[in-house]
């Protein structure tokens with residue numbers, strides 16, 4: 001599932017997270033457009049994106065080929081074997097994540113995130129083929145989620161079937177989100193000098 005779609009849908013199902021997200025964006029921007037410089041000042045928004053990528057990673061299965069015979073735990077892997085592994089399964093492993101199926105963005109608050117085992121979370125893959133666009137993608141996702149959420153309340157509309165469809169990537173079968181303009185919490189600050 002596209003990370004942005006996943007985040008929008010998960011937020012729509014968790015009103016408390018939605019309120020915190022909108023409050024955070026507004027406390028940083030006071031209604032002006034979100035900019036790249038805001039990304040580091042939106043930790044909760046970033047945690048929402050990270051948690052959406054944990055539960056609904058777009059890339060759900062990766063492959064590798066062993067160049068030499070090796071061992072992984074109790075398993076012997078002969079040279080030239082094809083190996084498939086799934087971040088979808090690993091990121092829902094109860095040994096790594098308490099309340100593993102719950103959407104809990106606060107698990108990425110640094111104190112709690114420190115308890116997550118290394119490589120239990122890998123929506124961008126790992127190793128020498130890890131996605132080189134990971135930081136760019138995260139910043140982009142934070143800016144889009146903050147921008148959209150501050151102005152629109154997204155709710156699933158009639159005819160939605162959000163069950164997961166498996167393809168090269170994961171995505172919902174038919175997710176139709178209705179966008180309602182959000183009432184400004186306070187008077188937006190104008191970007192135009194002198195206005």
Ligand code: HEM
Nearest residue numbers: 003058059062123124125126128129130131132133136137
């Ligand atoms: C949410 C957005 C994105 C996700 C979830 C994502 C995920 C991934 C994953 C899982 C891989 C394979 C990693 C592996 O095999 O270990 C990959 C590879 C790659 N990604 Fe991304 N990606 C995203 C955005 C981007 C962006 C924005 C760019 C470029 C600006 C990018 C460029 C690449 C490239 C070039 C590779 C191939 C790297 C290689 O094989 O050496 N990706 N990405």
